Amino acid sequence: MNTRKKTKxxxxxxxxxxxxxxxTVQSMTKTDTSxxxxxxxxxxxxxxxxxQIVRCAVPDKAAAEALKEIKKQINIPxxxxxxxxxMYAVMxxxxxxxxxxxxxxxxxxxxxxxxxxDAAKDHQIPIRVGxxxxxxxxxxxxxxxxxxxxxxxxxSALNNIHILEKLxxxxxxxxxxxxxxxxxxxxxxxxxxxxxYPLHVGITEAGIPRVGSIRSAAGLxxxxxxxxxxxxxxxxxxxxxxxIRVGYEIxxxxxxxxHGVTVIxxxxxxxxxxxxxxxxxxxxxxxxxxKQPLTIAIMGCEVNGPGEAADADVxxxxxxxxxxxxxxxxxxxxxxxxxxxxxxxxxxxxLAIN
Amino acid sequence: MNTRKKTKxxxxxxxxxxxxxxxTVQSMTKTDTSxxxxxxxxxxxxxxxxxQIVRCAVPDKAAAEALKEIKKQINIPxxxxxxxxxMYAVMxxxxxxxxxxxxxxxxxxxxxxxxxxDAAKDHQIPIRVGxxxxxxxxxxxxxxxxxxxxxxxxxSALNNIHILEKLxxxxxxxxxxxxxxxxxxxxxxxxxxxxxYPLHVGITEAGIPRVGSIRSAAGLxxxxxxxxxxxxxxxxxxxxxxxIRVGYEIxxxxxxxxHGVTVIxxxxxxxxxxxxxxxxxxxxxxxxxxKQPLTIAIMGCEVNGPGEAADADVxxxxxxxxxxxxxxxxxxxxxxxxxxxxxxxxxxxxLAIN
Numbered sequence: 001m002n003t004r005k006k007t008k009x010x011x012x013x014x015x016x017x018x019x020x021x022x023x024t025v026q027s028m029t030k031t032d033t034s035x036x037x038x039x040x041x042x043x044x045x046x047x048x049x050x051x052q053i054v055r056c057a058v059p060d061k062a063a064a065e066a067l068k069e070i071k072k073q074i075n076i077p078x079x080x081x082x083x084x085x086x087m088y089a090v091m092x093x094x095x096x097x098x099x100x101x102x103x104x105x106x107x108x109x110x111x112x113x114x115x116x117x118d119a120a121k122d123h124q125i126p127i128r129v130g131x132x133x134x135x136x137x138x139x140x141x142x143x144x145x146x147x148x149x150x151x152x153x154x155x156s157a158l159n160n161i162h163i164l165e166k167l168x169x170x171x172x173x174x175x176x177x178x179x180x181x182x183x184x185x186x187x188x189x190x191x192x193x194x195x196x197y198p199l200h201v202g203i204t205e206a207g208i209p210r211v212g213s214i215r216s217a218a219g220l221x222x223x224x225x226x227x228x229x230x231x232x233x234x235x236x237x238x239x240x241x242x243x244i245r246v247g248y249e250i251x252x253x254x255x256x257x258x259h260g261v262t263v264i265x266x267x268x269x270x271x272x273x274x275x276x277x278x279x280x281x282x283x284x285x286x287x288x289x290x291k292q293p294l295t296i297a298i299m300g301c302e303v304n305g306p307g308e309a310a311d312a313d314v315x316x317x318x319x320x321x322x323x324x325x326x327x328x329x330x331x332x333x334x335x336x337x338x339x340x341x342x343x344x345x346x347x348x349x350x351l352a353i354n
Numbered sequence: 355m356n357t358r359k360k361t362k363x364x365x366x367x368x369x370x371x372x373x374x375x376x377x378t379v380q381s382m383t384k385t386d387t388s389x390x391x392x393x394x395x396x397x398x399x400x401x402x403x404x405x406q407i408v409r410c411a412v413p414d415k416a417a418a419e420a421l422k423e424i425k426k427q428i429n430i431p432x433x434x435x436x437x438x439x440x441m442y443a444v445m446x447x448x449x450x451x452x453x454x455x456x457x458x459x460x461x462x463x464x465x466x467x468x469x470x471x472d473a474a475k476d477h478q479i480p481i482r483v484g485x486x487x488x489x490x491x492x493x494x495x496x497x498x499x500x501x502x503x504x505x506x507x508x509x510s511a512l513n514n515i516h517i518l519e520k521l522x523x524x525x526x527x528x529x530x531x532x533x534x535x536x537x538x539x540x541x542x543x544x545x546x547x548x549x550x551y552p553l554h555v556g557i558t559e560a561g562i563p564r565v566g567s568i569r570s571a572a573g574l575x576x577x578x579x580x581x582x583x584x585x586x587x588x589x590x591x592x593x594x595x596x597x598i599r600v601g602y603e604i605x606x607x608x609x610x611x612x613h614g615v616t617v618i619x620x621x622x623x624x625x626x627x628x629x630x631x632x633x634x635x636x637x638x639x640x641x642x643x644x645k646q647p648l649t650i651a652i653m654g655c656e657v658n659g660p661g662e663a664a665d666a667d668v669x670x671x672x673x674x675x676x677x678x679x680x681x682x683x684x685x686x687x688x689x690x691x692x693x694x695x696x697x698x699x700x701x702x703x704x705l706a707i708n
Binding site: 001028029030031032033034039056057058059063081083132133134135136148179180181182185186204205206207208210211212213214215216217218219220221222224225226235236237238240243246249250253254255262263264265266267268269270271272276277280281284297298299301303304305306307308311 | 355382383384385386387388393410411412413417435437486487488489490502533534535536539540558559560561562564565566567568569570571572573574575576579580589590591592594597600603604607608609616617618619620621622623624625626630631634635638651652653655657658659660661662665
């Protein structure tokens with residue numbers, strides 16, 4: 001694991017992105033933004049799930065007009081996602097959103113770009129330049145023989161950044177997402193060497209959760225483990241709450257956040273004679289609301305069992321119909337299989353309330 | 355993405371690991387190995403799911419005695435996993451298994467280790483040295499203040515390798531798995547610099563699939579994208595078929611294998627007015643048995659939609675109640691929402707049979 005690259009610190013509402021701040025987890029609403037009640041309800045659900053920054057698409061005037069009321073009713077920073085029409089971006093800034101996601105290059109002539117940048121300056125909000133493989137400028141694609149490439153994505157981002165910098169605007173966050181995981185990894189590696197702005201990282205359009213969570217984890221695992229990335233969004237074709245859960249699981253796996261229970265459990269093999277799948281599944285379910293970082297090991301045999309169980313906060317090392325329960329490295333009980341789950345829960349709950 | 359590190363090529367049955375061979379996907383049976391029928395049935399299911407190498411635990415004499423018959427009834431290389439008792443390893447080699455997984459250091463005195471190595475030489479099978487955080491030697495742990503560390507895991511692997519090399523045995527595969535994802539990443543980075551033997555990579559005891567698939571993908575994504583790793587095993591507390599599915603999804607995401615359909619689908623947002631979740635989920639389900647590598651893009655709006663749809667083999671870019679169907683970059687049809695799934699399937703099936 002590389003140490004995290006030090007980027008510029010950018011304020012988004014009451015949060016900070018970059019400059020060594022904790023990596024934040026974002027999502028995007030999937031409602032019609034102009035339907036204020038439904039959108040606010042989804043944002044409240046996202047807040048409860050741990051979403052730290054939320055983005056809404058602003059594809060029309062009604063959506064832009066809804067932002068002020070949405071902002072009033074929610075508790076986390078709000079980002080307006082705008083393409084093509086610069087007036088919606090100006091309206092969003094005036095409505096009090098906390099960040100704009102635009103690609104200056106697709107807003108039209110320089111006057112329009114300047115109007116958006118002036119609005120962002122007036123309201124002291126940052127702009128995310130968000131390049132995406134699905135909307136790379138045709139003239140850049142042509143340069144690379146008609147293909148979307150990591151180099152092309154980086155070039156597009158640098159062009160957009162340059163437009164903002166020429167207007168003396170440097171309150172910038174950058175993303176360069178591709179559907180191809182290797183292309184996304186390469187693009188972030190390249191841009192991290194070229195700029196110091198904080199990076200918003202994700203695999204775009206990763207798919208339905210069963211597959212998209214794996215694609216996202218593989219890509220973000222590669223990028224974040226290299227010290228690259230300041231805020232993440234997992235893009236799944238699903239309820240946005242699933243994006244938050246997967247985002248935190250990725251950060252927890254990489255030990256970039258510490259919260260909640262991590263259940264380590266053996267895959268079971270010919271050595272195991274306790275039902276590890278049943279015990280691990282039930283413990284995972286019964287501990288999902290614990291916020292405190294705890295590691296629980298559920299192990300079926302004597303090969304790795306005692307070692308992992310002793311290393312965890314609470315552990316079970318199964319044997320011939322009986323299991324040793326460990327707590328903070330010490331064996332505290334020996335129980336038959338029927339009592340294993342309750343014995344583990346007793347120890348977990350006693351640690352979780354301390 | 356780094357280019358793959360060139361390692362020594364090792365033969366495992368009719369397959370090769372390392373030296374630029376395609377990365378193989380392994381799993382392990384979760385049955386009692388001595389129950390031949392149940393074990394063979396599970397291996398046949400694994401073969402059908404694409405498992406390329408299968409491992410069985412050999413914890414007792416009955417398991418060792420079952421290997422010959424199991425080997426006879428299956429079609430993929432068989433690996434015997436042995437701890438502590440060297441005789442089971444000798445029996446496994448004589449039974450015709452294709453690889454041994456042992457840690458020489460835990461087999462006891464030098465005569466016993468030599469007996470196993472002689473058996474491996476006689477039967478021309480390789481040995482995997484498989485170090486695991488749960489069973490790291492106490493004397494190495496002590497060296498690192500009582501903790502399991504990446505350095506300690508690497509030291510254990512090197513010690514075990516050295517024992518084999520001193521006996522002139524170099525037909526070696528190495529793994530060093532930890533439950534901690536960052537520790538596993540660090541350990542593989544370190545060992546890849548020190549040895550040239552092929553590496554078997556995995557996150558040990560990753561947990562139940564919902565979490566374990568994410569932990570495995572984050573870790574393997576980091577390791578494989580650095581060019582490290584010759585064969586993988588995803589360790590999930592679940593049916594082993596799920597380990598195979600997740601293993602292939604990770605390799606597909608990283609474009610290290612090309613097979614089957616990849617559905618790229620947008621997360622949907624306030625811009626989308628077709629039901630992307632429903633369409634993507636159904637297309638994913640209906641294309642899961644296609645072996646040919648095909649990319650299908652299912653996109654809800656005009657921002658990234660046309661770009662991704664045109665870049666895929668078959669694509670849908672949704673708009674106001676209608677969608678454009680793309681095939682190999684060209685718009686081939688314009689259909690109302692009710693006909694989108696069938697129109698996509700028509701194009702997919704016509705490409706899949708060509």
